[in-house]
Amino acid sequence: MKKQPKRIGLAIIGAGRVGLFRGEVAARHPMVDFIGVCDLKKDRRDLVASKVNADFVTDDFQELLQRKEITAAIISTDEHLHVEPILAAVERNLSLMIEKPLATELKDSERVLKAIQKSKVDAVVGYTQRFRRRWLAAKEKVRTGQLGDVTMVTSRAFMNRLVALDNYRRTSDPSKISPMVISGTHALDIVMWMMEAKRPVEVYARSIDKALGPLCKGIDATAGMITFEDGSIYHASISWALPVVWPGAVYSLEVGITGTDGVLTIDDTHRDIVLATTVSQSEGYAPDAARRVDFLGSYPPGDMALGELRGPMREETEQWLNRVCMGLTTQHATAAEAHNRLMLTKAFDLSAKLKRAVPLPISSEDMA
Numbered sequence: 001m002k003k004q005p006k007r008i009g010l011a012i013i014g015a016g017r018v019g020l021f022r023g024e025v026a027a028r029h030p031m032v033d034f035i036g037v038c039d040l041k042k043d044r045r046d047l048v049a050s051k052v053n054a055d056f057v058t059d060d061f062q063e064l065l066q067r068k069e070i071t072a073a074i075i076s077t078d079e080h081l082h083v084e085p086i087l088a089a090v091e092r093n094l095s096l097m098i099e100k101p102l103a104t105e106l107k108d109s110e111r112v113l114k115a116i117q118k119s120k121v122d123a124v125v126g127y128t129q130r131f132r133r134r135w136l137a138a139k140e141k142v143r144t145g146q147l148g149d150v151t152m153v154t155s156r157a158f159m160n161r162l163v164a165l166d167n168y169r170r171t172s173d174p175s176k177i178s179p180m181v182i183s184g185t186h187a188l189d190i191v192m193w194m195m196e197a198k199r200p201v202e203v204y205a206r207s208i209d210k211a212l213g214p215l216c217k218g219i220d221a222t223a224g225m226i227t228f229e230d231g232s233i234y235h236a237s238i239s240w241a242l243p244v245v246w247p248g249a250v251y252s253l254e255v256g257i258t259g260t261d262g263v264l265t266i267d268d269t270h271r272d273i274v275l276a277t278t279v280s281q282s283e284g285y286a287p288d289a290a291r292r293v294d295f296l297g298s299y300p301p302g303d304m305a306l307g308e309l310r311g312p313m314r315e316e317t318e319q320w321l322n323r324v325c326m327g328l329t330t331q332h333a334t335a336a337e338a339h340n341r342l343m344l345t346k347a348f349d350l351s352a353k354l355k356r357a358v359p360l361p362i363s364s365e366d367m368a
C-alpha cells in the first residue's frame with residue numbers, strides 16, 4: 001500500500017443516473033481535487049456539474065480528456081456508447097472505471113480489451129453486486145471449500161419491464177441488446193466469479209419474446225445452461241418483462257449453490273422491506289407512476305438516504321478511488337472478466353437464436 005496517496009483528477013464521461021451517483025461519491029473523496037463532467041445533454045451536464053461542484057464542464061469527451069489535471073476516468077455513457085470514450089481514455093493512460101457491459105458487440109469488446117491490455121492501464125468494470133456483503137459471504141464460502149466441490153448453481157433473475165423498455169428506447173438497434181447482455185450479466189458475473197476455478201465449455205439456451213417483441217422488438221426472457229469442463233452445471237434464467245406493477249424496482253435474484261459437501265441459498269428478492277405509497281418519489285430511483293408498491297433495495301446501485309447514495313455503488317466507487325490513489329487490491333471485475341461475461345451472454349443469445357448448443361468460448365467471428 002502506498003503511504004502517500006496520489007491526488008485524483010477525475011473525468012466523468014456520461015452524466016446520467018450512474019454518472020451522478022458516482023460523481024457525488026467522488027466529490028466527497030479526500031484525494032479527488034478536480035472533477036470534469038462531460039455529457040451530450042446540456043440538462044444532465046449542468047445538473048451533475050452543480051451537484052459535484054465540477055471544475056470543468058463540456059459536451060466533448062476529447063476536450064475533457066486533454067485536461068492535464070485528469071488522472072482517472074469513469075465511463076458511464078449508455079451501454080452501446082462505451083467504446084470511443086474508453087479508447088480515448090486508454091490513449092491518455094488513465095485509470096478507468098467502466099460501466100458494464102464492456103461493449104455491446106463482441107468485436108468491440110475484443111478491440112477494447114486488446115487496447116487496455118496493450119497499454120497496461122488499470123481498468124475495472126462496474127459489476128456492482130460484487131460489493132454486496134451477501135455475495136462476498138457466498139464467494140468466501142465457495143473459495144474456502146465449505147461446499148466441497150461446487151457441482152450445480154442456479155440463478156433466477158426477475159426484473160420489472162421498465163428497465164427493458166428504457167433500454168430498448170435508448171438503442172437504435174434492438175437486436176444489439178438483450179436481457180442477458182444488459183442485465184443477466186450481473187447474475188452471471190456473480191456466479192462465474194464464484195466458479196472462477198472452472199472452465200465453461202458449452203451453453204444451451206432458449207428465449208421468448210411474446211411481451212416485448214410486439215412493443216419494441218425486444219426479448220422478454222432467456223433460460224439456459226452452461227456446462228463446465230469437469231461436468232458441473234450452471235442453470236440461469238432471466239426475465240426483464242415482468243409487468244410494470246411488479247413491486248421490484250429493478251432486480252430480484254435467487255441463487256442456489258450446491259456442492260459435494262454443502263449447499264448455500266441466497267434470497268436476494270428484496271421482499272424484506274416493502275413500501276406501499278400513493279406519493280411519487282423525488283430523489284434516487286423514481287419509478288413509473290403506475291408502480292405504487294416497491295421492494296426497497298431492489299435498485300442495484302443502492303438507495304438515497306439523508307441526501308447520499310447508500311449501498312453497493314457507493315462502496316464500489318469509494319473502493320475504486322482508494323485503489324487508484326493508494327494502489328489497493330479490490331474485488332472489482334477486470335476488463336478481461338468483463339469481456340468474458342459479454343462473450344458468455346452473447347453465447348446464450350446465439351444458442352437461443354440457433355436453437356442449438358454452442359461450444360465455448362465464442363468470438364466475434366461466430367457471431368457473424
Ligand SMILES: NC(=O)c1ccc[n+]([C@@H]2O[C@H](COP(=O)([O-])OP(=O)(O)OC[C@H]3O[C@@H](n4cnc5c(N)ncnc54)[C@H](O)[C@@H]3O)[C@@H](O)[C@H]2O)c1
Binds near residue numbers: 016017079
Ligand atoms: N452497475 C450497476 O448497478 C448499473 C446500474 C445502472 C446502469 N448501469 C450502467 O451504467 C451505464 C449508464 O447507465 P445510466 O442508467 O446512467 O444511463 P443514462 O441514460 O442515465 O446516462 C447515460 C448518459 O451518457 C450520455 N452520453 C452518451 N454518449 C455520450 C458521449 N459520447 N459523451 C458524453 N456523454 C454521453 C447520455 O447523454 C446520458 O446522459 C450503462 O452502461 C448501464 O448499463 C450500471
